[in-house]
Amino acid sequence: MAVDQLDTRILRLLLEQPRTSVREYARILGVARGTLQARLDRLERDGVITGVAPSLSPAALGHPVLAFVHIEVTQGHLGDVADALAGVPEIIEAHSITGGGDLLARVAARDAGHLEDVVQQLNRVPGVVRTRTEVALRERVPHRLLPLVEAIGRAAAQDRR
Structure with missing residues (x-):
């Protein structure tokens, strides 16, 4: 347009x-x-x-930990895994990607332990092969x-x- x-x-x-x-x-x-x-x-x-x-702030809502989770998916299960991710409230957004994974999810958590619980929940989703998590330290460009x-x-x- x-x-x-x-x-x-x-x-x-x-x-x-x-x-x-x-x-x-x-x-x-x-x-x-x-x-x-x-x-x-x-x-x-x-x-x-x-x-x-x-525009809402997850940090102000009590979820100050921001992480990016790379999710590798079994071939042919991308849609099913994406549907499962939509049911996880801590996932703010998720995108299918190229490179070292199939999906990239932005996750908000209360603390490191809560983030671990969310990642473990993702690892139990049928079709998820593995995850790799990167924690954001500070927002540099909003x-x-x-x-x-x-x-x-x-x-x-x-x-x-």
Whole structure:
């Protein structure tokens, strides 16, 4: 999907001021409310905007230990293992990957013992061959999308010239 400069400005506002009303966004951007709403609808329909939920902190929820678990899966069981992972609440997200494993799961835990319990639970899932766990020490670059949105906007502006 092509994102133009107005889309980029809209996305920037959504990221920087997520609790602002559509009317206020339109005023800030200097566009009609209908124009803004049509753009937002298109961005949602095209899958650019995927939700409006608040960003939550697992650490503030009592799960300060963050780990990445590489999971090797028996061939042909990737879907079954992924379904089982969806039932483990401590798994924040999981992705199928290339390289030294089949799945990579981001796990939040209360402490090291809790993390070990979660990893042992993963090891008992039918189809899991082995796991390898890496504990995050400190977040160095927080989850962010604004730099990417801005780069896309700059590229769109270059293309228009």
